[in-house]
Amino acid sequence: MTEHLTRQESKWAGRVWFSYWCIIGVHFLAQLMSFLFLPYEASALEFYSIILIGPTLAMSAALFAAWIVRRLVPRLSIYSLLIAGSLISVTLVRLNTDIRIISALLLLPILASVIFYRIRLTLFASFLQFAAFILLCLRYPVYRNYLSDFDLVATPCFLAMCTWVAIVIMIRGRELREELYVTLKAKQELMAQYAAMRRQSQIDALTGLYNQASFHEHFELAWEYGRQHPESGFYLALIDIDNFKSVNDTYGHRAGDAILSRVSGLIRELVPENAIASRYGGEEFAILLLGARYEEAVGTMEAIRERAAGIRHEDLGGQAVTLSAGLAAYEPAIGKEELFERADARLYQAKRSGKNKLVTAT
Known part of the structure; x- marks a missing residue:
């Protein structure tokens, strides 16, 4: 975990961080609109304290902690960002258990890690999400009871397959980057040769003056x-x-x-x-x-x-x-x-x- 961030990686880490804030904001508004305009079983006190404000503050604190790490220890900023993303995905899954597809949010940190094209980061994010899934099943009976036996097997398999696809994408991306580098280098060499040949065609060999x-x-x-x-x-x-x-x-x-x-x-x-x-x-x-x-x-x-x-x-x-x-x-x-x-x-x-x-x- 000691990789140094390039300027581009630091820029994209900031964009991921901002995207997480957008996710929190969209979820906050969606929950509030649902409570105000749709039938909602929870009371106002329970909704605002337990469902809306509490989780929002917890997710915001995770992002704020990631921001502090980014400022103080830049080389660990991506890892802190993935941890914050994992906490956000767990919180959103726990709050929206009744949405069947909500477990797909566990892919959020894995997808974010692909941006940086480091296999180690993707494996780290995948490990976090497997641990998050196990934690959800063990600590939140409502989520566990909502899942069928098939879901208990399919969800980890789904995470594993998505991790593998992400790694394959990164490997292919590295190959394309290498091919692009070789192509650009060949083009630069060709341009240098062309410039040298053009100069030779313009210069008189004996005097060094133009011909x-x-x-x-x-x-x-x-x-x-x-x-x-x-x-x-x-x-x-x-x-x-x-x-x-x-x-x-x-x-x-x-x-x-x-x-x-x-x-x-x-x-x-x-x-x-x-x-x-x-x-x-x-x-x-x-x-x-x-x-x-x-x-x-x-x-x-x-x-x-x-x-x-x-x-x-x-x-x-x-x-x-x-x-x-x-x-x-x-x-x-x-x-x-x-x-x-x-x-x-x-x-x-x-x-x-x-x-x-x-x-x-x-």
Whole structure:
């Protein structure tokens, strides 16, 4: 009896406790209405003291005691709740012996225990109800005399069968919970694999930047956002490594890959968090500077260009590589293709006019 309640179990224990109060309230009103409006053999004094108020106070005291246990010793709250339910069921059966089906109320704690999916609790509740039935038969002759010999055998058998059914339901419930857990875990693993595959499909393996296809997806989104929010524009920058073909021809493709990796690392380091940096193809890079002002866009591109020109590469015998770039601003009046063509034209203007420079206007 030392199990600790989970948050959900504590919540459902509170609901069972409230349901017991509802049962007491419904019984109180049913007895009172029966006395007031139906033929009743007991006198008013006997009814109010022995049948109505006394038992109601006793059942309420049992629930109050269960509430105290719940507050002081939470790990025993379910057991105290089942004991209180057993006392309530015994009281209701004793008061309504003339109702033939009333013995079915002995199932109340057993049904309540199923909510918590613990076989030990159900066996405990079943033991309480067997003891309650024996107590009713021994201590209350009116109840015993009302039962036939068949009832004396059938009622315990009925309790036993219901206990077995409750246990079977819990076992099946545990199996379903395990199956659900396995299914959810498999689904989570599948989603993680999908996310990893999607990321791999978006990222260029050598540079760690977005690839060309992913760039066009982000370019489309940025364009649509710019159309809906003209006040929040963006800049498109195209960067090209100068004389990269001669690097490959002179020092080999491994050296060229190393240069690409270092330049892309520099781009990742210097672009703002809301920028989208991509390897557009070969030695060319495309950057979407979202929500940037002109001075910020130019400052970012110049920082990348200057830092690149200052790095000496052992792969190239201590030489540096330079970058040329073209920058174009989003304008609602021009199309997406025209914006790209503007940035591309400015990139080639930078190359034709001496390289290692940024061109922002024709």
